[in-house]
Amino acid sequence: MIMPRSYHTMSAFKDSVVITGGSPDGVAPPNNEIEIFNGTTWTKLNKTLTSPRIHHCAVVISETEFYVLGGQSDKITTLSIMEKYNIDGNLVAGNLANMTIARSKFGCALLDGKIYAAGGGSDGTSMTTMEVYDPLKDTWTRVAGQLGIFGTLSNHLVMLNGKLVSYGQSVFSYDAEGENWTQIEEANKGGNAYFALVVVPCSED
Incomplete structure (x- = not known):
């Protein structure tokens, strides 16, 4: 750079x-x-x-x-x-339109044409909420379900196998139908903060 x-x-x-x-x-x-x-x-x-x-x-x-x-x-x-x-x-x-709440150190991702923002912090407080932006309506809406408090600050939000996954100090997968987050225990290899993340397509072979 x-x-x-x-x-x-x-x-x-x-x-x-x-x-x-x-x-x-x-x-x-x-x-x-x-x-x-x-x-x-x-x-x-x-x-x-x-x-x-x-x-x-x-x-x-x-x-x-x-x-x-x-x-x-x-x-x-x-x-x-x-x-x-x-x-x-x-x-x-x-x-x-602005997000429903100010956020920093949070994750964001694109899924089905909409923008999701999850976790992060505001005014020194960690947040467990997620919201979604609809570009056709130019509106933000809070999404049901709460991230676990661990892994919300400086997390990354990615689309993996058709689902939103939050990577941080812990790893959580979001179920849109059930509107809830599930911790992926096997993916939690230790506390991570201020890190880079890249999703790499894998061969089925």
Whole structure:
């Protein structure tokens, strides 16, 4: 990367990777800068986020666009904002509905065309709730069911085998029909926080 970063987002597209925000060392104030990697070279874009951010979350929704959600604009202020950007750093939509509660250090994911945000913290308190954004209605709705208190802060939310799975200090799978979370004991290999996660397709052979 062109500059050191921590607490930033990283989004993978077909031929590029986009990172947003973060702090150079986790102590310095957040920045609002965007970089893109084309497979060979990192480039700092001349476009920026509308405000500096750390501990935010990003969700890719197409080959060229992604949402940026929540986070902190400083060490105190937690955000509920959501915005849509493209890989050129342009703000596509900035007047979208806010999440029902401000969140930082949370997980977010795309499932069936909707955006889910789960866990994280707000004002120093860990949260066990999840909410879902419907882009057709531009509305956020709280989802029934509670994550276990362990594993909600700095968790990752991914779609795995058609289900939402939250990875953190513990691992939970969400049953949409039963509207509840189940801890996956065999996947809990120890306390994890501030880590990177990648879902890799596996062969059936």
